[in-house]
Amino acid sequence: MVQTENERRQSSLWFRFHIDLPLLLGILTLMLISITVIYSAGGQNVDMVIRQVMRLGIGLGVMLVVAQISPFFYQKWAPHLFVVGIGFLVAVLLVGDMGKGAQRWLNLGVVKFQPSEIMKLSLPMMMAWFLSNYTLPPSFKNTIVGFTIIVIPTLLIAKQPDLGTSLLIASSGFFVMFLAGLRFRILIGLFAGAAAFLPILWFYLMHDYQKQRVLTFLNPESDPLGAGYHIIQSKIAIGSGGLEGKGWLQGTQSQLEFLPERHTDFIFSVLSEEFGFIGVLVLLAVYAFVIVRGLIIAVRAQEAFTKLLAGSLILTFFVYLFVNIGMVSGLLPVVGVPLPLVSYGGTSIVTLMASFGILMAIATNKRLLAS
Amino acid sequence: MRRKSYHIQDHSAEANLFTRRAIISFIAAAGLILVLVVNMFHLQINSYQSYQTRSNDNRIKLQPIAPNRGVIKDLNGKVLASNEPSFSLEIIPEQVNNMDETLAALQQIIEISEEHITVFKRAIKYRRRFKSMPLKIRLTEQEVAKFSVNQHRFQGVSIEARLTRHYPFEKYFTHAVGYVGKINKRDLERLEENEQIQNYTATRSIGKLGIEKYYESQLHGITGSENVEVNHRSRVLRQLDVIPPKPGADLHLSIDANMQKKAHDVLDGNRGAIIAMDPRDGAILTFYSNPSYDPNLFVTGISQTNYSKLLNSKDKPMLNRVSQGQYPPASTIKMQLGLLGLDKGLVTTNSTVWDPGYWKIPNIEVQRRFRDWKPGGHGHVDLLTSIKQSCDIYYYDLAYRLGIDSISEFGKKFGFGNFTGVDLYEESRAIMPSRQWKRDRFRQPWYKGDTISIGIGQGYWTATPIQLAMATSVLVNKGRVVEPKIVTGISQNGVYSETATKYREPVTIKNQRHWDAILKAMYETVNAIDGTARTAFAGAVYSSAGKTGTAQLFSLADDEEYEEESVAERFRDNAMYVGYAPFENPTIVIVVAVENAGGGGSNAAPIAREMLDLYFGLGLSGRRHITQQNDAIGVPSGTN
Incomplete structure (x- = not known):
């Protein structure tokens, strides 16, 4: 008897260790790109490359561990985790450490961490749990409750203030609603509401430096040596890369340090300068591959909870890269979102890799239904 | 358990709904990636020339090179006015945030008299913008070393090796040979009038008296230029090409x-x-x-x-x-x-x-x-x-x-x-x-x-x-x-x-x-x-x-x-x-x-x-x- 595709996959070694091979390959490719560009952007600083490799290694470890956990564990504990996450966010506002003018870090004595990172995973879980408890598409009442669940952590994080992360978290919750079948009527109403909310955001919620960023985004050339410097230098780096780029380690904008935040938020500009339009297409192709793979996993998942969770996680991943690339190429204001898996740095890699771990767990944990 | 059964009943409808939504998401994401690609195409392909130029403007600076001033010799070929290499401590005021603090900090490292500081402060008023101004010249090797160790603390301050005019016979020839001095506002105006200003872009001194003044145009020479690559702090990293300056003429006197x-x-x-x-x-x-x-x-x-x-x-x-x-x-x-x-x-x-x-x-x-x-x-x-x-x-x-x-x-x-x-x-x-x-x-x-x-x-x-x-x-x-x-x-x-x-x-x-x-x-x-x-x-x-x-x-x-x-x-x-x-x-x-x-x-x-x-x-x-x-x-x- 011929094995079905499912059976063949499920019997493979990868499957047994809860690894989705295409997704893993996509992630490893991105990591390879990351190391290559960071070596150049960091001025051939080997220590920096080693630190990034270690971080990516830890990320891979986290991913593998998380992949072993059954998604139903999250389903069971989602509300509890959400409540704990909210608790942390309140705590960080009360006793958090300051960093760059914002309270983001919570010091637990042993570890310092950003509670907003937990919320990146916890909110979509909570939403998926809540909506999958009822029939889909969600009723009007459940829609209201759903938005309330989204708004609470969003406002708490915006208050830190960390506008970039709060928007990313809000969108992760929104994606669950959307994938669950949020009616288009409500969607349109929502956009109208958001438009109405903008003035409130501008006048009451945004800090001066955030307003400045938006103004600079609207007209970067107005202040070429001041606030507009970042974006102008970034566009020069990208534009001067041309079709084929200036070559690895040859980007004058990055090597001569005209480009700020080269190895973190603006790493895409370094890649564009040194590898040109072709390099950009390759990177975007890898990202597209990862996203498509994530969506396939979501579609193939057999439970509403896992579908919603997987879909939301991969779409949030897309938002990350879209916001980052949009920002460094002048389409969006500078909000301080790293390029996922490529930028040099910290907790966000661990969180991202944990979310890929959850995706892999969903891909490889099947409650076989009777056919 | 009404909810549960209802859930199971509608499972395939829900799956279809989700798949539709996933496809819409995919299309939206693809559309947005396309927006990125189009924007990148615009930047990297359509506007390549313009950004290439701006990138070069960033890193390539045309720098004038001062010509060596002609020397003045007596009847027997003894040098009356020479150019001596010396290290000077120079400041670009535009790059200094707080001049008083910087000067005070420099005084901690190198002995700089109040007199020097007064002269310096007066001199920076009459000077081209972004041109460095010497604070102290003829530094000793020890002073050069002391400053070099502390260089990172001083934005806009540097040690430059320059040729400085020197009159070895001191007072003996003053009224005949004269001397050079820093180019001041009046000199600049005169150079402007004579359309010589371009030739003085790298020059710091000009004849003020005597032969040094009378023969300024012969002694000065023709300024050269070089294209250099600089980093974002305007530090020169390497020379790309150069047009060498033409040194000024040497003058011979019959004075013994x-x-x-x-x-x-x-x-x-x-x-x-x-x-x-x-x-x-x-x-x-x-x-x-x-x-x-x-x-x-x-x-x-x-x-x-x-x-x-x-x-x-x-x-x-x-x-x-x-x-x-x-x-x-x-x-x-x-x-x-x-x-x-x-x-x-x-x-x-x-x-x-x-x-x-x-x-x-x-x-x-x-x-x-x-x-x-x-x-x-x-x-x-x-x-x-x-x-x-x-x-x-x-x-x-x-x-x-x-x-x-x-x-x-x-x-x-x-x-x-x-x-x-x-x-x-x-x-x-x-x-x-x-x-x-x-x-x-x-x-x-x-x-x-x-x-x-x-x-x-x-x-x-x-x-x-x-x-x-x-x-x-x-x-x-x-x-x-x-x-x-x-x-x-x-x-x-x-x-x-x-x-x-x-x-x-x-x-x-x-x-x-x-x-x-x-x-x-x-x-x-x-x-x-x-x-x-x-x-x-x-x-x-x-x-x-x-x-x-x-x-x-x-x-x-x-x-x-x-x-x-x-x-x-x-x-x-x-x-x-x-x-x-x-x-x-x-x-x-x-x-x-x-x-x-x-x-x-x-x-x-x-x-x-x-x-x-x-x-x-x-x-x-x-x-x-x-x-x-x-x-x-x-x-x-x-x-x-």
């Missing part, structure tokens, strides 16, 4: 450094000037004004204290006494008057004047007595005696008979009352008085009495030592008028060329033998037993001729005796001497002026003697070979 030092030594303690010049081509052999000062002080900006010390000194060291010192020429111009008298037929070589010790204007009721320097007078005086003994009565009489118009006209031909044309901007015309001059100056007519003291080179008549050297050369050259010049050779790109000798309209007289009569009288002054310069030149191994002069600065009443001791030092007589040697085929004309020293015969002539002794002792007499210039410019030689 030993003579110059000697001039300083013999004038030490006095105010005065010595100039020696080759009568054949006007080449200046000695050019010294005392007191002098160290020009190196000005190269990097003189401190206020030092500057006011120079400015307020009553000895006026900054005055160039050689070309700006206006002295009554006194008896040193008697030869020219005697010559004019001969030419006009008012005297002959044999005619005499009776000198009882005073002279009165004939046919005038109110009589003022003009006195001879010698109480009791010289008795019967002819032209030769009038020069060798410097008789005043002879020239009161002669001047009275010549009248101011012809004296003035004749004097101007010898160069009095006008610039000599020497290659310096620091020159005074002095005064060759005339009726017109007096009307312009005092709104008064010329009185006959005014002419009398003109006869002995006093009254309104003043002359600079360089004018006297030129006028004496005219006698030596028998009418040929040669303009003095300090720079006698210029070498550009290794090619040496002599500077042109400039002639003026010659002085012509009817009888050429009259020149010889005058020159013989000058010879007698030095060599006759009763010559006024006899004592000073006794025993000289060379033949020379000359004329002493004693200029009264203090008017005595008719019956008053001049007593040196009782007259305040500043009102004592100026001692003057003009002379030349050897008597046959002269190669040097010398002029000595010593302020408030007393009589010329005893105070100026001995100085001239010392200078000439050295000149011949060093063998300088045969050193310069003058290729004879076009004779047509000289004196027509057939009328005698």
